[in-house]
Amino acid sequence: MWREGPRPPHPSRARGGALDEAVAAPHRGLATVCLSGTLEDKVAAAAAAGFDGIEVFEPDLVASPWPPAELAARCADLGLSVDLYQPFRDLDSTDPARFTRTLRRLDRKLDVMAALGADTVLVCSSVAPDAVDDPDQLAGQLATAAARAAERGLRIAYEALAWGRHVSTWERSWDAVRRADSPALGLCLDSFHVLSRGGDPAGFAAVPGEKLFFLQLADAPQLAMDVLQWSRHHRLFPGQGAFDLPGFVAAVLATGYAGPLSLEVFNDVYRQADPARTAVDAMRSLQWLEEALALRSPGAGPPPPPAAPALSGWSFTELAVDGVSGPRAADVLAALGFAHTGQHRSKPVQLWEQGRDPARRARVLLNASVVRPASAGVASVAALGLESADPARSAARAEAMSAPVLARTRGAAEAELSAVEAPDGTQVFFTRTVPGGWPADFLPTGEQPGTGAGVTGVDHVGLTQPFDSFDEAGLFYRAVLGLEPQELTEAAAPFGLVRTRAVTDPGRSVRLALSAATLRRGGWAPGVPEPQYVALATDDLVATARALRDGGAPVLPLPANYADDLEARLDLPADVLAAVREHGLMYEEDGTGGYLHLATEVLGDRVFFEVVQRLGGYDGYGTADAPVRMAAHRRRRQAADGGG
């Protein structure tokens, strides 16, 4: 917003040590396979994000120049324990010679573990053609292996891969462990392997907690695909997918399990994203999970994060503008029915307002003081003001949830504001729009809020996310602000597939639509690269559209083919259809209601406005119409560039 200044270190990097001392806090673990980079990069990122321990993924160690003892020393220096060595594959065999050979391999790996200071190795169920089917033979081979481990004071955690040859359910893995009856052999439960097959955690009650040696956690979207591919490419951190992780973990903890909560996420994006950032995202997923579990009892361990205060609406949306885009944005706001009601006391920031109801009113700030590394003439969404029941508590929670809290600088007579930075760099302010609150920073211009175009408030804000942080952003708003994710939609836009997921509060007071390309964009993307928009609400879009036309607003023209198709597909009332044709409206339905909307041209290459009217129970964001709107924006841009 209108504050700047150096940022403090990321809070998650400043906590680390404190957690180790907390008696009741769970031990938070991260498998190195979750992160991109070399083992050296991964260990540094896990420590910086405040994890307590790591699972060492064997291929990471094999590629590392650090001998196991050196890795152990580096981890110790960073306050990380080595919780698990993984995976040991295809242990059992119906071929005795092969099993003997495998035990030799195991011995070597136990040597590595001893040097590494890891007391547990993960043995996953075999996928080999010679895997053992007979329960007693399997138990016998596991017991033999466990005896080797026990000789060195080590132990084996046996896990059912969802695609294991004979052992593919946790029940079968538990059956083998139970039959083997060896103190050095226990179970590893992995939420993905259980939940991807529709397994029921209620059955964990049959497992004594001391036989549960390890717990690996991963969420995932619900996908209809081969489970191995699903597992290796599409896992997510808890809170990012469709699985009930809190229910899963609660069932595990009910057994008495007191070991690490350890994340093991194979994900194509995280495999190539900045590991320091992924590790913070991972930490936040555990914090979200722990809160969902209400793990911590009062008085034990560090204080739990304060609950997310209710959000009741938008106080403002701030656009960063410059000398070219600022006057243009002001003209457009005026044409959209806004009035310039306030001027900031000390900074080049204008307040524009529209709407009769002060509790809902739409407010846009034009800030010419934000330094952004963008080309001249560009406008962009710099900040969102969210109305919080308790701004200080919102900020305290954000900080506890590893959100980067922005430095607070204030001038004389300026309200103190709490703000955090979202994954895409947008600043999120927690505000209360009350007398003496943030509006007091603005000197009245004498104008009253506009009312002529019938805009009543802000329906939602749409932000295109960087490719690498789409899932991170969803979890950020969920964990930090308490907004819940809505359904994921995918649209075939002119320059590639675009996915959208909104987050919102139960009362739909704050809706934020997050979009990203499903593949990172390459050189061919001549449209508006990362559009952002503010969707204004109206109760009568046809009337608003007339007012906008009269006011000279730059409403985006749409092709007649679009209206022809609407007419063919739907039974729209004749007057609505006429208005669609006349004003360039769009319309779509979701089964519970309809959505009538229009878009303006793009301001300064990045930002546009929509005006929207929700009909019935429609709960979406116009994403089915987005390709038509994008093609129209592209044409206006080509026309502006002098092209075809």
Added chain:
Amino acid sequence: MWREGPRPPHPSRARGGALDEAVAAPHRGLATVCLSGTLEDKVAAAAAAGFDGIEVFEPDLVASPWPPAELAARCADLGLSVDLYQPFRDLDSTDPARFTRTLRRLDRKLDVMAALGADTVLVCSSVAPDAVDDPDQLAGQLATAAARAAERGLRIAYEALAWGRHVSTWERSWDAVRRADSPALGLCLDSFHVLSRGGDPAGFAAVPGEKLFFLQLADAPQLAMDVLQWSRHHRLFPGQGAFDLPGFVAAVLATGYAGPLSLEVFNDVYRQADPARTAVDAMRSLQWLEEALALRSPGAGPPPPPAAPALSGWSFTELAVDGVSGPRAADVLAALGFAHTGQHRSKPVQLWEQGRDPARRARVLLNASVVRPASAGVASVAALGLESADPARSAARAEAMSAPVLARTRGAAEAELSAVEAPDGTQVFFTRTVPGGWPADFLPTGEQPGTGAGVTGVDHVGLTQPFDSFDEAGLFYRAVLGLEPQELTEAAAPFGLVRTRAVTDPGRSVRLALSAATLRRGGWAPGVPEPQYVALATDDLVATARALRDGGAPVLPLPANYADDLEARLDLPADVLAAVREHGLMYEEDGTGGYLHLATEVLGDRVFFEVVQRLGGYDGYGTADAPVRMAAHRRRRQAADGGG
């Protein structure tokens, strides 16, 4: 190579019109959904690539400012027919009111088709809950719809979606068409829908050719996933996937079908790649398919492309170097056992050779005259010289297969060389290494080819492909050079997943390993971004490694952990294992043999050498070891940069 000069226009853009006049040439079509961009972009790209017609994908038209009649006129101007309007969804219904409503929608779309000049609309089988299951009711509704089309002289091609509610096989769609018995109703066959469900094209023999109204073609990789997602995201052009397209089309043509061969490929990458380039790729896929079909009879239509002459090996690999990387490359080649045997007559190009057998010998050219938009000190693979049984015919074929042929400029006493540009910009020269051939361009330095390190020739060259052109490259080498693709492998490299597919001739004389990230890389990729390498062959890698050490070659050191893991996993002979540890060798197996190899450090940020020894029937490229090698390269680079 050592030739430069302006390039001629892409040959595929120069042909267009001629095809229309060819009597026996098939009508080549492209669905607009195959391409990225707006409809305007797509039509231009299809015409430029020489297509005869398009399928208009309805959403493309809906988003277009061109009324149907204008699109028809634009297409006519460009020599494109509008072959199909598609898709019309969910026609049949058990709800009479809904069916009546649907017929009204159909009427409007028939209006559009009339204006568009499209005589056929694709009706796909319904996926709706109210879809008709009863064969006679379905046939009746299709006949009713066909009657509406017939009134306007239009017709309906009915297609079974692989995920249709009741009609999901081509047999059921044919049953409905047969029962309806309407002249305006025929079948649309789509290779994806049939082959993805394991359908047997042999059954097409039961369908009279005149009832086959349309043929849509798509290839695909064999994936274990939901067929709808497979279809919408992963289709490929013929020759790029795992389906038997030639067999499929042959079965269709045997019915007497004489309509368009039309490509309909939904692919996430092509949806966002340059449409001009995708269209050329698409055209090449049809050319490949037609050749595979031996469609054209002698004397009718344009002459078929000449068959691909056999390739018998590498004549040279050329590296582009500059004043910094050139001397470094020369030092490395010397250390690797090469000798500087020739100097180009007129250009700053050195010839380096190693190997006793002139027919296999490894030859590397260092060319300091290539202007490349790369940073200073970088070396890269600029050209490949391939030994062709008939270089002129290789070039003629390449030109016929829409490959960009490079301009030929030659100095006095220099051999004329034929070359084309591969999708990644690498120049591919067709050569014969004979007296008076290309070696005559080099003046002897007096040195004899090196032999000391035991390198016998080139095993393969590895090139990292741009993300957008991985599948295009595979088809390019297949169609243009006659090299067949090998198995796709995927490796979890330190900075993201990397896929590799090699192309090779039946005799394995020319092997080219093509790699790409499975997702386009973002900002976090601190390793070598797009490494290229030349893999030199030896019959005794341990002896070669000793010679390289003695010669001071910059062999890449590998971690002891790698050798420890090898020792744990495999029963390598003690002397080999000792050599692995001593010299930084890598070893992997593929079930038919083994692969012992080493890598050098990276020269000038991009290129390195491998030396490899194949054991038994090993037919791969060391991709399992690639992550270890990449991590080691990363460390050397960090060390060079003064980092960790």
